[in-house]
Amino acid sequence: MTNSTNNDIKNGETEIESKNVAQQVIDALVELGVKHVFGVPSGGWVDYMEAMRTTEGIDFVLATHEGGAGFMADVCGRITGVPGVCFGTFGPGATNLATGVGSAYLDRSPMIALTDEFAADKRSRNVQMNIDHQALFAPITKKTTRLEADKVREIIFDAAHVALSGIPGPVHVGLPAGMSTQVTPVSSAKPLQIESEKSAKLSDLTLMNKLFADAKKPVIALGMRAVTSDVGEQVIAFAEKHNVPVVITPMAKGIMNETHPNYVGVLFHALSDVVGQTHQQADLVLSIGYDEIEFNYEDWIPNVPLISVDIVATDLDISEYTLACDVIGNINHSVEYLAGVECEAKDWDLQALAERKQDMLNRMSPDSSAFGPCAALDILRDKLPQDGIMTCDVGAHIHLIGQKWTTPKSGQQIMTNGWSAMGFAIPSAITAKLCNPDLPVCSVIGDGGFLMTAGELAVAVREKLKIVFVLFTDNDLALIRIKQEKKSNPIYGTPIRERGTIGGDNIFGVPVIKAFDTTEFASALDTAFEQDGPVIVEAILNSREYDQLVLRKDKP
Template sequence: MSNKTVAQQVVDALIDLGVKHVFGVPSGGWVDYMEAMRTTDGIDFVLATHEGGAGFMADVYGRITGVPGVCFGTFGPGATNLATGVGSAYLDRSPMIALTDEMASDKRNRIVQMNIDHQALFAPITKKTTRLEADKVREIIFDAAQVALSDVPGPVHVGLPAGMSSQVTTVQDIAPYAIKSQPKADKELIKQMQTLFADAKKPVIALGMRAVTSGIQDQILKFAEKYKVPVVLNPMAKGMIPEDHPCYAGVLFHALSDVVGQTHQQADLVVSIGYDEIEFNYEDWIPNVPVVSIDIVATDLDTAEYTLACDVLGDIKFSVEQLVKADFAEKSWDLPAVAIRKADMFAQMTSQNGAFGPCAALDILREKLPDDGIMTCDVGAHIHLIGQKWPTPKPGLQIMTNGWSAMGFAIPSAITAKITNPDTSVCAVVGDGGFLMTAGELAVAVREKLKIVFVLFTDNDLALIRIKQEKKRNPIYGTPIRERGTIGGDNIFGVPVIKAFEPAEFDAALEQAFAADGPVIVEAILNSREYDDLVLRKDKP
C-alpha cells in the first residue's frame, strides 16, 4: 500500500488500462494531472485546439486501439465543447473516458462562474456519468473503462471535483476489471436461425459495425462463397468483404444505393450480423421479408409492419459459427447478374470525359495511398461517395462517422490515426465546410510533426443540402461557402497548401505531399455537380 496524489493515481490507472495519449484543452484544475503525465513514462498529453476536436481524437483512439480514448474539457464551455466528440463516441460506439472539471461539493449547487450540471449534460450521450472520489480513484477509473468496453462500447464521463487533484490518499490495491463477456445464444434460437436459412432460397447477408469487432470476417467470406449469398454492408463495416468479391453487393445508404437495392430487394430473408440501426434503420431498406438478427442487443424493428423472425442474442462469433457449421443447399442467387449491377454502379462513379470532380479525385488518391494506408473522411456529399466507391482492403483502413455524423471529424481523426500508427500512411478527405469547422487542429499536426496528407475538396458548396433544396424546387440559399475561389493562402497554421485545378495537377500534388516530411494540404478545386446524380438515392422503391 502507498499514498499518492489523486492526480498521480488517475494517471497511473490510465497507464494500467493501456492508455498512452490523453487529448484535451487544459484548465487550471488540470495542471496537477498534466504534471503527473509529464513526470510519468508511457503517457502523453496532446493539446488540442478545441475540446470538440479532442473528443473526436479520443473517439478514434478508442476505435483503433481497443483501449478507451481519454479526453478532457474544463467547466461549462469546455464541457459543452467536449460533448460533440463524446456524442460521436456514443453513437459511433467507441470506448471512451471523458474527463471534465466539476465544482467542489460546496459550490456545486451555487451560482458560480462557468458552473453547469455536468452530470446532467453528459447523461444522454454516455453509457454512464459519475464523479471521482479521492479514496476510490482506481475503482472509479477501472469501472469507467469496464463500462466503456463492455457490451456495446461507448463513452463514460467522470467529473473531477476542483481541489481534489492534489489530495494525497491511499492507493487502492486493485487491477483493471475484466471486460464482461457475452453469453452464448439460446440453443432454440440457433436452431430457428438455421431452419430459416435452410428454407430461404435467396437470403441476403447484411454486415454492421459489430461484425467488424467480432472476428468473423473469414467465416463470413467462406460462408457467402459456399452458398453464393450476396452481402451488403453498413458504411462503418467497410472492409469486411472486398469490393471485387463475387458476393459483394454494395454499401447501404450511400451513393447509388438504389443500385444496391436492386439486389437486396430480391431477397426472401435478411440475415443481419452485428447490425447497428444507428447507421441505417431496417425499415428504410429491407424488403418485407423475415429478418434474422445475430447481435448482442435486441433488434429495433417496426414489427407492426415487418417480421423479426429470430433475434439471436448472444456472442456474435459463437452464433455465426453455429450458422457456418450447419449444412445447407446452395442458394438460387444469380451472382453474375449481381456482378453486372455492381460493375455498372462503379462505372457510374468514374470520372466523366476527363472532368475533375470528386470521382476523379478519389481515384487518383486511391492510387497514391498505399493499400495499408488509412483514410479518414468528413461528413458531406463526399462521404456518400467514399462509402460506396472507396476500395477498402480491410476494416479500419477507412474511418468515418456515420452514427453521429458530425462535420469536422476528418482532421482530428486523421491526427489520431497517425499518432497511433506512426509508420502508416494517413490521409484525410474533407470538404471546405467541414474543414472550416476544425481547421485549427492543423496546428496539432504541425506541433506533433505528423506526416498527414489533408485532401481538401473545395467546391464552395454544402452540396448535400443544396441538392435537397433543389429536389424541393427551392432556391439555393444559405449553402454557398463563398462566392468563388479557394480556401486562401499557400500556408495554413504552418501547413503548406498545394492547389490543384485539374487531374494532372492533383496527381503531382499528391506525389509531392506524400513525400513530404510533415503535414500538407492538397486542395482540389472541384465541381460539386458531379454528386447530384450519385447521392441521396432511395434504397428501395
C-alpha cells in the same frame, strides 16, 4: 494528509503507498494502456498534466478545441481497443467536449471523458461557468459519475470496464475542483476483465438455421459489430458456400473485398438504389453485427423475415416488419453455429449481381468534362499505399467514399456515420497517425467541414505528423443544396463563398498545394506524400457530379 505526491502510511505491519489523486488517475490510465490524453487544459487540470509529464508511457496532446479533442479520443478508442481519453473544463469546455463524446456514443467507441466539476459546496450555487455536468453527459454516455479521493482506481477502472463492455461507448468522470492534490492511500484495485457475451439460446440458434435453410434467396447484411467480432472470414466462407450476396454498412468497410463475387455494395451511400435492386429481391435478411444507428432497417429491408445476429435486441418496427429470429449473444458463437447449417445452394445469379455492381461502379467513374470528386478519389486511391489509412469528413464526398473507395481491410477507412458530425476528418487523421506512426495517413475533407476544425492543423504541426489533408473545395454544401433543388427551392445558405480557394499557401503552418485539374492533383499528391510533415492538397472541384449519385432511395 500532506500535499506531497507520495507518502507511506503504516497500517499495523503493512506500509500502504499514498499518492495524490492526480497521480493516481494517471497511473490508472497507464495501467489500462492509455498512451494519449487529448484536451484543452484548465487551472484544475495542471496537476494531472504534471503527473503525465513525469510518468512514462503517456502524453497530453493539446487540442485547439475540446470538440476536436473528443473526436481524437473517439478514434483512438476505435483504433487501439483501449478507451480514448479526453478532457474539458467547466461549462464551455464540457459543452464543447460533448460533441466528440456524442461521436463516441453513437459511433460505438470506448472512451473516458474527463471534465472539471465544482466541489460539492459549489455545485448548486450561482457560480461562473457552473452547469450540471452529470446532467449534460447523461444522454450521450453509457455512464456518468465523479471521482472520489479514496476510490480513484476503482472509479477509473470501472469507467473503462463500462466503456468496453457490450456495445462500446463513452463514460464521463467529473473531477471535483481541489481534489487533485489530495493524498490518499493507493488501493490494490486492478483493471476489470471484459467478459465475453453469453451464447445465444439454443432454440434461437436452431430456428436461425432452419429459417436460413428454408429461404430461397436470402441476403446477408454485415455491420460494424461483425468487424469488431472478427467474423468476416467465417461469414464470407459461409456466403461462398451457399451462394448468398452480402451488403455492408458504411462503418463495416474493409470486412469484404469489393471485388468479391458475393459482395453487392454499401447500404445508404452513393447509388444505394442499385444496391437495393439486389436486397429487394431477397426473401430473407440475415444481419450479423448490424447496428441500427447506422441505418434503420425500415429504410432498406424488404418486407420479409429478418434474422438478427447481435449482442443486443433488434430495434425494428414489428407492427410493419417481421422479426423472425433475434439471436442475442456472442456473435462468434452464433456464426460458428450458423456455419453448420445444411441446405442447397441458394437461387441467386451471382454473375448477374456482379454485372450490376460493375455497372454501379462504372457510373461513379470520373466525368471527363470536369475535375470532380470521382476523379479526385480515383487518383488519391492510386497514390495512397495499400496499407495506408484514409479518414474522411461528413458531406457529399462521404457517400462516394462509402461506395467506391476500395478498402483492403477493416480500419483502413475511418468515418463517422452514427453521429455524422462535420469536422471529424482532421482530428481523426491526427489520431490515426499518432496510433500508427509508421503507416501513411491521409484525410478527405470538404471545405465546409474543414472550416469547423481547421484549427486542429496546429496539432499536426506541433506533433510533426506526416499527414496529407486532401481538401475538396467546391464552395458548396452539396447535400443540402441537392435537397433544396429537389424541392424546387432556390439555393440559399449553402454556398460557402462566392468562388475561389479556401485561403493562401499556408494555413496554421501547413503548406497548401492547389490543384485545378487531374494532372495538377496527381502531381500535388506525389509531392505531398514525400513531405516529412502535414500538407494540404486543395482540389478545386465541380460539385455537380454528386447530383446524380447521392441521396438515392435504398428501396422503392
